[in-house]
Amino acid sequence: MWINQPTCIKCKEQYANPLIRCPKCDGLITIPAINGSSPSTINLTSMWSLSSFLPKFNRPISLAEGNTPLLQMSKDPDLADLNIKLEFRNPTGTFRDRACSLILSDAYQNNVSTIVGASTGSFSISLSAYAAKAGIKPINVIPQNLELAKIEQMKLYGSKVIEQGETLHEAISVSEKIAKEEKAYFASPERNLLTIEGQKTISLEIILQKDYVDSIIVPRGSGSLVYSIYRGLEDAIESNWIEDFPRIYAVSLEKTKTAYLAESLEMKQPFIVSEVEDILKKTKGKEIQVKAGTMIEEALNIAKTEGLFIEPASASVLAASRLLIEEEKISPMSSISILTGSGFNALNIFASQLRGKKKVVWGLSESSTTKFEILNLIASKKANYGYSIWVSLGKGKFGHFQSIYQHLNELEKKGLIKVQKTERVGKRKTFELTKKGFETLDKMKDLIDYI
Ligand SMILES: [Zn+2]
Known part of the structure; x- marks a missing residue:
């Protein structure tokens, strides 16, 4: 199935299963850079048009994810000409659909009847939809007090939903236990390497869609998207699509009481801390902190000025881009902000804001x-x-x-x-x-x- 075998970057042990951490030495497992097709032979219609960079499956489980549009902002004078990658245009409104397409393709190939995952929402919704398409029963473990609109969507696709624990870490532990008991496929995005290999197609698409890219701005979250963007760029360099890495900027939240607004951004400790730091250093980017309160403002602003409805966590990259443009660290025309998720997954947050309650x-x-x-x-x-x-x-x-x-x-x-x-x-x-x-x-x- 693999083009290049997953390999531990520390002890060089190779694995067949899609693990992210080496069971022997806890090192990060990665796929050595892939030399894929040349751009002229690729007709981009979905993520699967990039199959020369992806693991091979008997039957890919696809809902036509990927090939998301690149738009230039125009109305907000401070953000004019900034390129935005509309990842919320994926089938369930999130970049996670790229990951779930690969994960369910793998689960299907392994003939499992049940798949178990844990996340703070978007990933679980996506997992449920792709499980429905694959005919596999989904179980999602989520932390308590998650937004109702998210839980209802998981159930809508036929998922069993277990609310347990205060944090994502607790939910992941519980889901791991259930997966073992049920002999089910385990699909936490922080533990499955296919997450990274699916999400890396965002970078490959960016390079196909835009002649010159100087900076890419992404939410840091658990670190998985930063790592994925980097992996895609590695493949693009190996395949001679580009010569050098664009700068990667990772956006996190200043720790305040309102940080709950962006569940997917709020992570006490990112899962791949040191690797994210290495990636930022290597690409000459850095971590940008934004105030949680600015996210809602940015999300409402882009809805009113550009007609795009995104979730607050996604809007954090706009707040960060604003800072970077102001400080003249980036040029909007050659920068790309990745808008990861749809506002429809965060309706309650907007409702409370708009009604002033x-x-x-x-x-x-x-x-x-x-x-x-x-x-x-x-x-x-x-x-x-x-x-x-x-x-x-x-x-x-x-x-x-x-x-x-x-x-x-x-x-x-x-x-x-x-x-x-x-x-x-x-x-x-x-x-x-x-x-x-x-x-x-x-x-x-x-x-x-x-x-
Ligand atoms: Zn190792």
């Missing part, structure tokens, strides 16, 4: 969201009478003071709360939840992802 439940009306907030406040004993609830909710943010009483009345009528006592002074009523109230709150919590 802290929490929004997609699909629920604003008044239902408010009722949930009120139940939550009373249950947690943070506030238990009208005025204190109104203050806790952020005063005017949740409507007029009187509207809180209307919500309380309706909740009482439905038997979800009851009067705890009426104080003599001012006849102030304090409330507590009924048993039914607690049960309802639990059910609603199941529906809601905390933003």
Whole structure:
């Protein structure tokens, strides 16, 4: 199946399985650079047009991924002429489709009935879709409190979804255990080398689509995309498509409370730390940190100015490009920012931003969201009478003071709360939840992802 055999860069051991880390010495496993077809013989219609660089499979599982467009920005004066690679135009709205096409092709060839993966969302959605196409049963382990829109998409493609653990690392451990128990194919993007080999086609396409590329700007995340971009460039150099590496800039988040906005960017520790540093050094690029808050602004800005709807994590590369252009580190015309994912996978984040609310439940009306907030406040004993609830909710943010009483009345009528006592002074009523109230709150919590 391999054109060049996966090899540990430290101890030089060769492997047949698509591992990323050497079981013997923990070194990074990589595919030695491939000398593939010349550009003149390639008619780019999908990622598979680059098959001379890819492992061979009996039956490739494809949804026509890859061959994503390169556009030039025009409306924002600070970003004018910057090239953007629209990776969110892939079948499930993410660059991960390139990886999942290879992974499911491999799983299919291995005759497995089940595939198990772990991620913070986009990869799991993609894995589910490609598993459906391959006729293989997907199980996805995800950290708790992931966005509902993402979970629903996984289920839509027929995936079993297991929510476990607070972090991606925990979810990966759980998924590894399940894969062993079920004798299933294991497909975490941080552990499977086919992820890298699929995603590397982004670089090869860029070189085919653009005459001269000086800089490539990508989200750092777990480090897998940086590594993939580098791998593609290695192949392009080996095949005499280009002479030298463009600079690779890796975008990460300044650590703040709002870093949760970009699950795929937020990673306590990237999986391939030292290798990412080496790659940045070797290509004369560097790591750029951006504030989490700027991502939403950039995502809303590109929607309004260019008509493109991207997820906040993707928008981080625009914030970074803005900085690099301002500091004259890059020339927009010869730079490419990779927009990795679609805004449709992050609807709740945009909804809460646009409505000016802290929490929004997609699909629920604003008044239902408010009722949930009120139940939550009373249950947690943070506030238990009208005025204190109104203050806790952020005063005017949740409507007029009187509207809180209307919500309380309706909740009482439905038997979800009851009067705890009426104080003599001012006849102030304090409330507590009924048993039914607690049960309802639990059910609603199941529906809601905390933003
Ligand atoms: Zn080794």
